Every structure is written in C-alpha cells, then in structure tokens.
Amino acid sequence: MDELNYKSYRIEAENICVDYHGKVALYDANLRLKAGQICGLVGMNGAGKTTFFNALTGFVNISKGKIRINGESLRIAQQDQSIAYVPQSEGIDSQFPVSVWDVVMMGRYGSMNVLRSPRESDIQAVKDAIERVDLIELSAAPIGNLSGGQRKRTFLARAIAQRASILLLDEPFAGVDIRTEKLISELFIQFKNEGKTILLSTHDMIHVREFCDLVLLINKTVVAYGETSEVFTPENITSTFGGVSPDVLFGPES
Amino acid sequence: MDLCFLSTNITSFLADPLSHEFMRKALLMSSLVAAVCGFLSSYLTLKGWALMGDAVSHSVMPGVVVAYALGLPFSLGAFIFGVGSVALIGFVKQKSRVKEDTVIGLVFTGFFALGIVLVSKIKSNIDLHSILFGSPLGISLSDVKQTVFISLLVVILLSVFRKDLILYCFDPRHAKTVGINVLFLHYLLLTCLSLAAVVGLQSVGIVLVVAMLITPGATAYLLTDKFDNMTIISVISAVISSVFGIYFSFWFDLETGGSIVLVQTFIFLFAFLFAPRYGIFKFKKLFSNY
Ligand SMILES: Nc1ncnc2c1ncn2[C@@H]1O[C@H](COP(=O)(O)OP(=O)(O)OP(=O)(O)O)[C@@H](O)[C@H]1O
Ligand SMILES: [Mg+2]
Numbered sequence: 374m375d376e377l378n379y380k381s382y383r384i385e386a387e388n389i390c391v392d393y394h395g396k397v398a399l400y401d402a403n404l405r406l407k408a409g410q411i412c413g414l415v416g417m418n419g420a421g422k423t424t425f426f427n428a429l430t431g432f433v434n435i436s437k438g439k440i441r442i443n444g445e446s447l448r449i450a451q452q453d454q455s456i457a458y459v460p461q462s463e464g465i466d467s468q469f470p471v472s473v474w475d476v477v478m479m480g481r482y483g484s485m486n487v488l489r490s491p492r493e494s495d496i497q498a499v500k501d502a503i504e505r506v507d508l509i510e511l512s513a514a515p516i517g518n519l520s521g522g523q524r525k526r527t528f529l530a531r532a533i534a535q536r537a538s539i540l541l542l543d544e545p546f547a548g549v550d551i552r553t554e555k556l557i558s559e560l561f562i563q564f565k566n567e568g569k570t571i572l573l574s575t576h577d578m579i580h581v582r583e584f585c586d587l588v589l590l591i592n593k594t595v596v597a598y599g600e601t602s603e604v605f606t607p608e609n610i611t612s613t614f615g616g617v618s619p620d621v622l623f624g625p626e627s
Numbered sequence: 628m629d630l631c632f633l634s635t636n637i638t639s640f641l642a643d644p645l646s647h648e649f650m651r652k653a654l655l656m657s658s659l660v661a662a663v664c665g666f667l668s669s670y671l672t673l674k675g676w677a678l679m680g681d682a683v684s685h686s687v688m689p690g691v692v693v694a695y696a697l698g699l700p701f702s703l704g705a706f707i708f709g710v711g712s713v714a715l716i717g718f719v720k721q722k723s724r725v726k727e728d729t730v731i732g733l734v735f736t737g738f739f740a741l742g743i744v745l746v747s748k749i750k751s752n753i754d755l756h757s758i759l760f761g762s763p764l765g766i767s768l769s770d771v772k773q774t775v776f777i778s779l780l781v782v783i784l785l786s787v788f789r790k791d792l793i794l795y796c797f798d799p800r801h802a803k804t805v806g807i808n809v810l811f812l813h814y815l816l817l818t819c820l821s822l823a824a825v826v827g828l829q830s831v832g833i834v835l836v837v838a839m840l841i842t843p844g845a846t847a848y849l850l851t852d853k854f855d856n857m858t859i860i861s862v863i864s865a866v867i868s869s870v871f872g873i874y875f876s877f878w879f880d881l882e883t884g885g886s887i888v889l890v891q892t893f894i895f896l897f898a899f900l901f902a903p904r905y906g907i908f909k910f911k912k913l914f915s916n917y
Contacts, residue, residue: 394724430804451806458804469673469797470854479794483805489790515852535805 382444383408383539383570384429389438391424398424400594402438406570406587408538411561413585413601414574417614420592422574423461426541429572430458442539450539454483457532461543461574462524468517473527476516477502480534502534507556522549529557540564542573546580558584581605644877653763656774657830657869657887661839663778665865666785667823668844669858670816674796678728679713680840682735683817684824686712688742688833691758696749702773702825709821712738739833761832761884763873774826781819781826788815793854830869831884838888839865846895849902864894 384406391399399421406412414422427433429440431447442450450456457480480502481495491499503512506526516524525545532540545557561584564571572589575581581588581601588605590596590613597609644650671680687705694704712734719730746755757765766774785792794802795812803809820840827836847860872887901908 394721427800430800432800432803448806451804454805456804458800460798460800464800465798466673470848470852470857471793471797472853475793475854479798479801480805482790482794482802482807488787517852531801 381407383410383442384572385439385441385444386429387439387441389428389435389440391421391428391433392436393433398593399428399591400437402591402595404572404589404595404598406539406572408568408570409565410586411565411571411573411584412587412589413581414572414589414591415576415578415581415610415613416574416591416596420613422591423464423543425591426458426543426572426574429541430456451483454535454537456539456541457535457537459525459528459532459540459542459545462521462547464543465528467519467524470515470517472513472515473503473508473519473530474499474512476527477512477530477534480531483535498534498536499530502530505533505560506530522553525549526553526556529560533560538568539570540572542571544574544576546575546577578605578610640874640878644874649764650873650877652766652771653873653883654870656766656771657763657873658866659778660774660826660830661843661865661869661887662862663781664823664827664836664839665843665862666782666858667819668840668842668865669847669854669861670785670792670796670844671820671840672844672848674816676816676820677837677841678731679817680820680824681837682712682716682731683709683820684828684833684836684840685735686738687821687824687828688739688758689745690742691828691833692742692745692749692753695753696745700769700773702777702822705825705828706821708738709824710817713817713821757832758828759832759834760882761828761830761835763830763883763887766829770829774829777822777826781822784815784819788812792816831887835884835888838891842888842891842895843868846891846898849895849898849905852904865891868894 382405384404386402386404389399389402390397402421402425404412414425416422424433428435431451440447442455477499478491478495481491481498482489485491485495503509506529508523508526508530511519511523516527519527529542529545532542546554549557558580561571561573573585582605585601587599588601589598590604590609592613592615596613597604645654671677687709690704690706690708691701692704694701716730716734719725719734720727723730725733743755746753746758754762791802791807791812792815794807795809795816799809802812823840824836827839830836831839843861843865844857846864847857850860851857868891869887872890873883875881875890876883876886898906900906
C-alpha cells in the first residue's frame with residue numbers, strides 16, 4: 374500500500390485487543406474510516422463499545438494491535454487535537470460543579486497555554502459551539518441543573534469547540550427527546566459535509582439505517598463490518614445480539 | 628445591662644487567649660494549615676479520594692517517627708512514606724485480584740502499625756500522643772518554617788494547575804484525548820495530598836487529619852454549584868473550624884485536634900440540614916406541600 378493511500382485513512386485500527394486486569398473486553402478488532410464517513414458502532418451492553426472508544430482516545434492501552442490516526446501515532450493525534458470524544462451519560466459525574474461554559478471551554482484546553490487562560494479566539498470558539506447546539510440561554514447554568522439531553526448537547530458543543538477532525542460519540546442519542554434528536558442528527562449531517570469522520574455507538578437501529586454510511590457490529594470482537602446496506606442484515610444483527618432476533622429490536626415492521 | 632454583660636463576655640472569650648504567645652501562634656498556624664487543607668479538599672471530595680486521604684495520612688506515621696529519630700525534617704519522612712504508600716497500593720492492586728478498597732485499608736493499617744511499633748522501639752523523645760492527636764499549641768519554630776513552606780508550595784501547585792486538575796477530576800478521558808498528561812496530574816494531586824496531610828497532622832494529628840481533607844469540601848459541595856465558590860467556602864469553613872476549635876479547647880480544656888474536627892463536623896451537619904438547595908430541610912418543605 375503506498376503512502377498516499379495509507380494516509381487517506383482518518384482512523385486505522387488493526388487487530389486491537391484490550392483487557393482490564395486480565396479480563397478480555399475486546400480482541401482482534403479492526404476498523405478503517407475515511408474523511409466524511411459516518412460509522413455506527415452497534416453491540417449489546419458490555420460488548421465493548423465504550424472500550425473501543427477508550428482505545429481510540431488512548432484512555433486505555435491496547436495490549437495488542439496498532440492504532441493510527443491520520444497515519445500518525447495516537448500521541449500525535451492527541452497533541453494535534455484530532456480526536457474529540459463525547460462520553461456516554463454514565464461516564465460522567467452530572468453533579469460536578471461546573472457550568473456549560475466551563476465544560477465547552479475544556480474543549481479548547483489542549484491548544485491553550487499551561488494556565489489554560491482563554492484567548493479571544495477560544496472565547497469565540499466556545500460561543501459559536503454553544504450557539505450551534507442551541508444552549509445560549511443556559512451557558513452559565515451548572516450542568517447539574519440541566520436535563521440529560523441538554524447535557525448531551527453541552528458535550529457535543531465541547532467537541533465542536535475542539536475543532537477535531539474525528540468525532541467519537543458514545544451513545545449520543547440515549548435519553549434525548551425528539552427535538553434534541555433532530556438537532557443532533559442535523560449536526561451530524563453538517564459534520565459529514567465538513568469532512569469530519571464520525572464514529573458513534575447507538576442502540577437505535579433506525580438511526581443506523583438513517584445516516585450511517587458504514588456499520589461496525591461488535592460482540593467483544595468484530596462480528597461484521599462494512600456498508601450499512603450490506604452488513605446491517607437481520608442475520609448479522611441476530612448474531613451480534615447473541616441470538617435475539619431483529620424483530621425484537623426493530624419491532625416487527627419490516 | 629444583660630447585653631453589655633454578654634458583649635464583654637464575648638470580647639474576653641475571644642481576646643483573653645490572644646494574650647498568650649502560644650495561642651497566637653497556634654491560631655495562626657492552624658488557620659494556615661486549615662486553609663491549605665480546605666483548598667485541596669474541594670478537589671479530593673470531587674475526585675472521590677476520601678479513602679485515599681485516610682490511607683495517605685495514616686501511612687505517614689512511620690516516616691514521621693524515622694525522621695524524628697534521625698533528626699531530619701519530619702515532613703520529609705512523612706512525604707516519602709505518604710507517596711510510598713500510594714505507590715504500594717497501586718502496585719498491589721495491579722498485581723493481585725484483591726479489590727482496591729481492601730488494598731487501601733490493608734496497606735495503610737500496615738504502615739500505621741509499623742509507625743506505632745517504631746515509636747515503642749526507638750528510644751527518643753517522640754511524643755506519640757502529639758503525633759496521633761496533634762499539638763497545635765506546641766509547634767516549634769522549625770515546624771513553623773516547614774509548615775509555611777509546604778503550605779505555600781501546595782497552594783502554588785494547586786493554583787497553577789487548577790484548571791487541569793478540575794478537568795482531571797471531572798473527565799480524565801477528555802483530558803487524555805486532548806493531550807493533557809493525566810498521569811502527571813494524578814501524581815500531582817497525590818503529592819499535594821501527602822504534603823497537606825503532613826502539615827495537617829500538626830493541627831489535628833494523624834488520626835483525624837483526613838477530616839481536614841474531606842469535611843470542608845463536602846460541606847462546600849452542599850452549598851454551591853460553582854467550583855470557585857466551593858473552594859472559597861471550603862477554605863472559610865476550614866479556617867473558622869480551626870479558630871473556634873482552638874478557642875473551645877482553650878476555654879473548656881478539650882483535646883485541640885478533636886475540638887477542631889468536631890466544629891467542622893457540626894458545620895457540615897448544619898449544611899446537611901439547612902443548605903438552601905441540597906439540605907434535608909429543603910426536601911421537608913417540598914414534601915409538606917403535598
Ligand atoms: N474499567 C473497567 N474495569 C474492568 N472491566 C471493565 C472496565 N470497563 C469495562 N469493563 C468490562 O469490559 C466489558 C465491555 O465494557 P464496555 O463498557 O466497553 O461495554 P459497552 O459496549 O460500552 O456497554 P454499554 O452498552 O452498557 O455501554 C464489560 O464486560 C465490562 O464489564
Ligand atoms: Mg458503553
């Protein structure tokens with residue numbers, strides 16, 4: 374494979390394995406994503422979705438395999454602010470005494486000086502991001518006072534403020550109402566058009582069909598990966614969810 | 628008439644002890660120590676490191692004893708053992724299947740026991756009582772210098788890395804993702820914890836120093852939704868507790884360390900019951916509407 378081709382992948386995960394104190398959570402997982410692609414990460418509870426994200430952000434070490442971001446190592450990707458991560462609601466302390474503004478500003482920390490004193494451009498980036506998720510009136514509110522959906526949007530704004538080219542979103546649609554859902558999906562389409570690469574985990578099969586170009590089905594390892602139209606079949610889904618038929622998951626509509 | 632009597636009483640309650648040199652020094656030093664511990668406290672309560680604070684503060688015991696015996700600054704010995712205990716906890720946790728809280732309890736009691744045995748074995752003029760329960764009324768000049776130096780160091784470290792530490796407590800994943808050195812912040816916070824434990828034990832002793840590290844932060848957490856305010860409230864409540872604790876101990880002849888911590892606990896209780904947003908009382912009012 375020539376250099377140009379090699380570089381053309383935004384995310385390249387090759388046979389990665391993650392274990393927690395000897396207990397394997399993910400093994401032999403592969404993923405390749407290019408600019409402008411949206412990929413859905415689907416699997417049941419405990420399948421290793423959050424673990425996959427943790428590996429891609431460098432939050433946990435992989436015991437085997439290789440991860441390249443824009444053809445470079447993870448460390449460089451971190452320094453370049455290439456990856457933004459939007460956590461699962463369970464992954465954060467919703468009562469932590471910080472405001473929406475504070476959280477979104479954290480998206481800029483990686484490119485600030487040691488004291489993290491915001492420049493004019495940082496303040497503008499934060500303002501713009503908060504505006505894009507429609508939270509201007511709440512920007513001074515402590516996150517503990519927000520609804521689940523508003524908190525989701527706050528973290529989304531943090532990712533926007535970071536101006537990363539790769540967005541990793543852990544269950545962005547969990548527990549949000551229709552209005553927020555619509556806002557988030559519209560943002561995803563905009564991100565795609567801006568050439569960002571998006572990997573998102575979800576339990577909602579409809580969303581996958583709606584706007585994921587690719588889908589990655591996992592159950593501790595990759596069950597199936599490819600174009601949504603080809604891979605997202607009842608058989609694959611059934612084996613991903615350990616024998617539960619897609620009727621149960623979708624409702625018996627199709 | 629009554630009022631006049633009361634006010635002279637209060638004045639003498641506050642002023643009389645100040646005529647003693649040792650009381651002035653104790654009040655000043657304990658306030659400084661309380662302020663530092665209170666400052667750190669808001670991070671520790673949010674990080675969920677209460678048990679870690681307990682472990683570190685107990686583990687410094689053998690360090691203090693050895694340092695005294697060797698004529699070294701006791702803060703040095705305490706610091707080494709404080710950080711050492713944490714390293715050991717991390718090591719045992721990683722290498723065995725024993726759960727973290729068990730490992731923490733196991734390691735710090737081991738260190739603490741070692742300290743007690745050392746005191747009984749090493750012939751010196753170490754006062755076990757003052758190590759265990761603090762001796763703010765008998766602080767020596769060299770102790771004062773050490774305390775001021777360490778306090779300044781901790782305050783500077785916490786201030787310079789303030790935003791990173793808040794992020795580290797809140798969302799270490801994001802910190803890592805944007806290239807912030809999370810491991811460094813982890814050890815920075817641990818270092819500050821050890822140092823604060825070292826200065827705190829002079830006021831209230833090893834047994835109770837963990838209270839200095841968690842109670843003010845917990846109290847403040849009930850009273851505000853802003854981190855900055857939390858730190859301010861935490862520091863103020865810690866300093867007030869120290870001052871009143873020492874006054875009470877002077878007038879009623881109480882153990883000073885216990886007295887300070889008890890005042891802190893009462894302030895927490897007050898917040899627990901009457902905090903405008905998060906107090907119990909608030910809920911009662913809510914329910915009585917039905
Ligand atoms: N920090 C950890 N320490 C030990 N085991 C962990 C840790 N995090 C996750 N695991 C284990 O790894 C496996 C995968 O967990 P993970 O959180 O990646 O699942 P998930 O697909 O995100 O599930 P969910 O849909 O519930 O979010 C689970 O069996 C879990 O118990
Ligand atoms: Mg998960």
